[in-house]
Amino acid sequence: MKSEIAARKAAGQDWLRAVPGPLHAWLVPIAIVALWQIAGGLGWISATLLPTPLTIAKQFVSLGLSGELWEHFQISILRALSGFVLGGLTGLALGLSTGLGKMAERTLDPSLQMLRTVPLLSLIPLFILWFGIGEFSKILMISLGAFFPMYVNTFLGIRSVDVKLYDVSRIFQYSKLQLVIRLIIPAALPNILLGIRLSLGVSWLVLVVAEMMGTSAGIGYMIQDARAYSQTDIVFVGIIIFAIVGKLSDSVVRLLESKLLRWRETYKG
Amino acid sequence: MYGMVSGMSADTLIIEQVNKIFQAPTGNVMALKGIDLRVRKGEFITLIGPSGCGKSTLLKIVAGLDTSYEGNVLLNDKPVSGPSIEKGFIFQEPRLFPWLTVEKNIAGNLSLKQAAVRKKVDEFIELVRLQGFEKAYPRELSGGMAQRVAIARALLRNPDVLLLDEPFGALDAFTRSHMQEVLLDIWQNNRTTMLFVTHDLDEAVFLGERVVIMNPRPGHIRSILPIDLPFPRKRTGSSFQELRTKVLREFEKVEEPEFDTGAGI
Ligand SMILES: Nc1ncnc2c1ncn2[C@@H]1O[C@H](COP(=O)(O)OP(=O)(O)OP(=O)(O)O)[C@@H](O)[C@H]1O
Ligand SMILES: [Mg+2]
Numbered sequence: 001m002k003s004e005i006a007a008r009k010a011a012g013q014d015w016l017r018a019v020p021g022p023l024h025a026w027l028v029p030i031a032i033v034a035l036w037q038i039a040g041g042l043g044w045i046s047a048t049l050l051p052t053p054l055t056i057a058k059q060f061v062s063l064g065l066s067g068e069l070w071e072h073f074q075i076s077i078l079r080a081l082s083g084f085v086l087g088g089l090t091g092l093a094l095g096l097s098t099g100l101g102k103m104a105e106r107t108l109d110p111s112l113q114m115l116r117t118v119p120l121l122s123l124i125p126l127f128i129l130w131f132g133i134g135e136f137s138k139i140l141m142i143s144l145g146a147f148f149p150m151y152v153n154t155f156l157g158i159r160s161v162d163v164k165l166y167d168v169s170r171i172f173q174y175s176k177l178q179l180v181i182r183l184i185i186p187a188a189l190p191n192i193l194l195g196i197r198l199s200l201g202v203s204w205l206v207l208v209v210a211e212m213m214g215t216s217a218g219i220g221y222m223i224q225d226a227r228a229y230s231q232t233d234i235v236f237v238g239i240i241i242f243a244i245v246g247k248l249s250d251s252v253v254r255l256l257e258s259k260l261l262r263w264r265e266t267y268k269g
Numbered sequence: 270m271y272g273m274v275s276g277m278s279a280d281t282l283i284i285e286q287v288n289k290i291f292q293a294p295t296g297n298v299m300a301l302k303g304i305d306l307r308v309r310k311g312e313f314i315t316l317i318g319p320s321g322c323g324k325s326t327l328l329k330i331v332a333g334l335d336t337s338y339e340g341n342v343l344l345n346d347k348p349v350s351g352p353s354i355e356k357g358f359i360f361q362e363p364r365l366f367p368w369l370t371v372e373k374n375i376a377g378n379l380s381l382k383q384a385a386v387r388k389k390v391d392e393f394i395e396l397v398r399l400q401g402f403e404k405a406y407p408r409e410l411s412g413g414m415a416q417r418v419a420i421a422r423a424l425l426r427n428p429d430v431l432l433l434d435e436p437f438g439a440l441d442a443f444t445r446s447h448m449q450e451v452l453l454d455i456w457q458n459n460r461t462t463m464l465f466v467t468h469d470l471d472e473a474v475f476l477g478e479r480v481v482i483m484n485p486r487p488g489h490i491r492s493i494l495p496i497d498l499p500f501p502r503k504r505t506g507s508s509f510q511e512l513r514t515k516v517l518r519e520f521e522k523v524e525e526p527e528f529d530t531g532a533g534i
Contacts, residue, residue, distance in 0.1 A: 167334050168364050170352040172377050172426075182378065186368045263368040265408035 051233040059233040060240070069222075073241065076207060076218040079135070083142025084203040088196065091147040095154025095195075099188070100180070109155070116148050120206065124213060138210040145206040149198035157191025158184055190261055197253045204246050281310040281462050282331065282430060287340035289326055289488075299487035300326045304340070306481065306490065311460040315477030317467055317520065323488025324466040325361060328432045331464065332358050344430065357428030359436040363415035365407040365422075372403040375422045393421040396451055398444070412439040420448065424455055430462045438468065449476060453500060470520065474513045475502055482519050492519050 019027065033053050039045055040052030047055070063069040094112070097104040124141070131137035161184055169183050185192075211220020219238050226234035289301040300323040308314055316324050329335040331342055333352040342349045344356070352358075365374045372381060372390055379386045394400060397417035407415055416439045423431065433452075437445045453476065456463055467473050473480045477496055484491040496512055503509060 164360070164362070164364050165366060167352070168358075168360075168366075170334065171332065171354065171356070171358050173352070173354050174378060178378055183366070186366070189368075263406045263408065265367075 048230055048232055051236065056233045056236045056240070060237045063234070063237060069237070069241075072217055072219050072222045076211065076220065077245070079138055079210070079218065080142060080203050080207040083139045083207070084146045084200060085143075086139065087143030087146030087203070088150045088199045090143070091150025091195065091199065092154050092192070095151045096158065098151075099155045099158030100184070112148075112151060116152070120145050121209060124209070128213070133214040138207075138215070141210050142203050142206045145202040146199040149202060150192075150195040153191045153195030153198065154188065157188030157195075160191065161187040190257075190264065193253060193257050193260065196256075197250060200249045200253065201246070204242065204249070208242060279309050280307040281312075281345055282306075282308040282464070283341070283343040284308075284327075284331065285341040285343075287327070287330060287338055287342065289323070289330065289335075289338040301330075301338070302487035302489045304488075304490060306493075308462055308464065311456075311462055313456055313463040313465065313476055313478045314481060315465045315467055315473040315479075316481045316483060317470065317473045317516070318483030318488075318491075319485055320468075321488075322483045322485035324483060325434050326488065328358070328434050328464065328466060331430075332356050332432050334358075354426050355429045357423040357426055357431040359420055359423045359431070359433045361434040361438070363407070363412075363419040365415055365418055367407050370404050370406055371399060371410070371418050374407070374418055375425055377422065389425055393425050396424075397421045398447070413441060413444060416440065417444070417448070427459055428461065430464065433463065433465045435466050435468060437472065445472075452476070457500070470513060470517055471504060474509065474516055475504060480516055482516070491522070494519065 016024070036050075037053050040047070040050065040055075051059075060069075094108065098109045098112075099105075120141070123144075127137050127141050131140060165183060165187070166179075169179055174182060207218075208220045211218040212224050215221045219241050223235050223238035226232070226238070284304055284306040287301055287304040288299070291298040291300055304327060306314075316327070318324055326335070330338050331344075331349065333349045333356060336351070349356075372394065375390050375393060376386055381387050381390060391403075394403060397420055399414060399417055399421070402410065402414065407418070410418065416436065420436055437448050440448060449472065452463075455461060463476075465473075465476060467476075474496055480494045480496060482491045482494065483489065494512075494516055498506075498508060498512065
């Protein structure tokens, strides 16, 4: 009975075994792209609404070769990174201070928590009024977006330090600095890394919005500009770039996590 | 009666009329009441008593980890105001830093790059029989192995007073008896004052020069029995068994008021 079920199960998965393991995740996307290409090639869908994957790929290559793509890309990356670094570092610094100090917590945290509830995108008109639509305004907006995930998670990480380990470091007479370096930062690291990941994600999101609100360069601008001329294939190229970079930056942090948090014992599903 | 053994000036640790009340939303718990204990320098005291009678609480007060209590605790004639390296502590749980390897946990804030530290750490790793696990993380250790790391970590710092909260509870019988020998060696070589909490009657009699028997609700000292046996002791000897029975009898008297529902939990 049991072996029969096992055999049937095995037969069901036979075709899957023929495909190498790492490709399993790609089966569905490949099938969709293939269908899309066929449908587009047969003229079932309008090329202006949904260009075929092949057209998009060609556009990708030609934009890449002309150097135009690289130019937009550089500017976007620079914006996103400066915003992320600025906001992330401020978030880390303020998270550390409110996490470590009762005084800072009492005076600073309530205001920050209040600000946090304001939807960031609703502030865009205000930013444009105050700072115009220049670089400064964009980077400030991105850093504001990157600030909160970093701040909240750093604070949370510090406050989740185990009191039992704190007692051990008291017995060892750790200095204030040693306490921070040897206990608090390592213990808060999982949360800090999570903060970095979320911050990166938000930076990327705000970047797109910021670049669409008016500028003359950047991937967001490229998309906006192409839309005006109904060059849907370029819109797709832009979206794909955003997706790839977003995924890559996330993977970098994940890699960092697996290196730095090797000591952790967690449920892996 | 024990004043004879411990002359006033020779007492390194003095616990005087210590009361401790835990304030909890469900009501206050009197964890310790009128604790009086004087410990000579280099003396080995074992503390035994049923679960919840305040043994850990007392140890934490002596360590300076808990400073909200009534009464006096003096170490070398000075009131205990906070934790320090001179008062070593082996907790009931290993409490290792999960992000540090075994050797780094033992070294703590000492640098393994220093040859002297390196040598000492290796020495203690060997003493607790963990060779080969120097680079392992705590999650890779069994409960007993982790506890041995915690023991090595405390012993390495060679404290004046060592407070041990059921340190060998998680060890198997073999390792336990080995660790008892190690502890006795260190005690005799370094003249460390030991305050050793245990649940194990044999262990209390095997290690202690005096056995302190505690009673719960509220936690107080029921009696203190001297164990006048020379070291090394033999568990199988008739005098050992006699003393063991004597302590057991005291202990059984302690167990009686278990039924009375006082200010528990
Ligand atoms: N942080 C706390 N808050 C409130 N009550 C506490 C706290 N810690 C201990 N108690 C209470 O104090 C009493 C003594 O606890 P303690 O941990 O000292 O017992 P113990 O003798 O070490 O027990 P065990 O042998 O099980 O370790 C218990 O009744 C417990 O409920
Ligand atoms: Mg206890």
